[in-house]
Amino acid sequence: MRKEDSSELEISLLLEAFYHKYGYDFRQYSRAHIRRRIMSRMGLTGISDVALIQSKVLNDQTFAYELLQDLSITVTEMFRDQEFYKSVRKNVIPVLKTYPFIKIWHAGCATGQEAYSVAIILKEEGLYDRTTIYATDFNQQALDRAKEGIFSNAMMEEYALNYQLSGGIASFSDYFTFNYDRGIINQSLKKNIVWANHNLVTDSVFAEMNMIICRNVLIYFDINLQNKVQKLLYESLIPGGILGLGLKESLRFTDYSEKYTELDKKLRLFKKKY
Ligand SMILES: C[S@@+](CC[C@H](N)C(=O)[O-])C[C@H]1O[C@@H](n2cnc3c(N)ncnc32)[C@H](O)[C@@H]1O
Incomplete structure (x- = not known):
């Protein structure tokens, strides 16, 4: 051999x-x-x-x-890929506004920055109070950090710039309290987020989601596993629900490419067909 x-x-x-x-x-x-x-x-x-x-x-x-x-690579940041969040504001928020209650699942949330970014947008759009955000990962250490929502000053500077570039017009620092060299996300943005340990490979579906964001996770899977996880995501979404993938990820070569329409092809936002 x-x-x-x-x-x-x-x-x-x-x-x-x-x-x-x-x-x-x-x-x-x-x-x-x-x-x-x-x-x-x-x-x-x-x-x-x-x-x-x-x-x-x-x-x-x-x-x-x-x-x-x-x-488990847990690299993440707030408002990562700012254009994605611009597109969420423009193309997704109007869809979410049509629902009386909103359920959003962040699958593979790492240390939470993505869930907090969406929470800020929902707050600005007046949707946060009718939303539950489920933020899951199989890495308990990352989840424990996510729950704290504490970021160093260096991170805060980077995130504030990302926020502006993603179309944010408020003062980013208003969403935090500051303690020496760290920013702590406000309780008002934490209260509707449910953090849970969930493994996309071995655990089951989440019911009736209006939106699923699964970014920079599938990139680590082979095509058969991507297909299997796409099935899980598809079954967890309501008809008309929205799927957001990472910029290097796609539905191509999976069984699900025909089952969605493209809301924003470049920024990987898809709508589940009725
Ligand atoms: C690179 S981070 C992406 C974080 C965030 N979604 C973003 O785009 O900024 C990938 C995350 O996927 C998680 N992950 C990898 N395999 C997973 C699995 N089978 N089930 C749940 N989470 C998984 C890792 O633990 C890690 O936190």
Whole structure:
């Protein structure tokens, strides 16, 4: 057997071990992503063999937890891809205004910045009080940080600029209280957000959502898994509900491309057909 094939096999065995021991299923994630992250952990620990990583995962829960953090990329920011939020203001808010109650699901919310960004827009549009935002991730550490809603001053400066570029006209700092070098998001924006641990690969649908935002998550999945998760998202949306994907993500090559109309093709906003 070629060395390349045997290391591929070792990665498969490692992912099997991870799944069977801890229930986290990375077997259908993009292999390039998984390989990069495992190599990075090997570099950090000085372990030179994937088989040794596997045995450590099986015998050392702390190590397995660290590897889980490696495999789950939680990079995010408020009003990330400002044009997306401009389009939400222009194309999505008028649809949401037609509903008496609104349910929005952020699938793969990481440390919460995306959910807080949408909360701000809803507040400005007078929709926040009739909305429940469900913000989920399978990374509990990220969710715990999300619930706090605390951001450093450096982040606050960056986010304030993003907010303006996304069409925000209020004073961004009014949404925070400040404590030394940190901004803390106002309770009035937190109160309708439900944070929950949910795994898109192994857990079930969320019922009757008016909008689902799942951005920069599917990019880490292979096409079969993207298809499976698209089914979950499709079944969680009401007819006419809106799906927002990341700028590098699409419905192409999934079974769902014909089941939506494009609200904004470039900014990846879709409306579920009736
Ligand atoms: C790059 S972040 C995206 C955050 C945010 N949506 C954004 O675009 O800024 C990807 C998030 O997806 C989460 N994730 C990856 N696989 C997941 C799964 N199977 N179920 C739930 N969340 C998952 C990761 O933990 C991470 O927090």
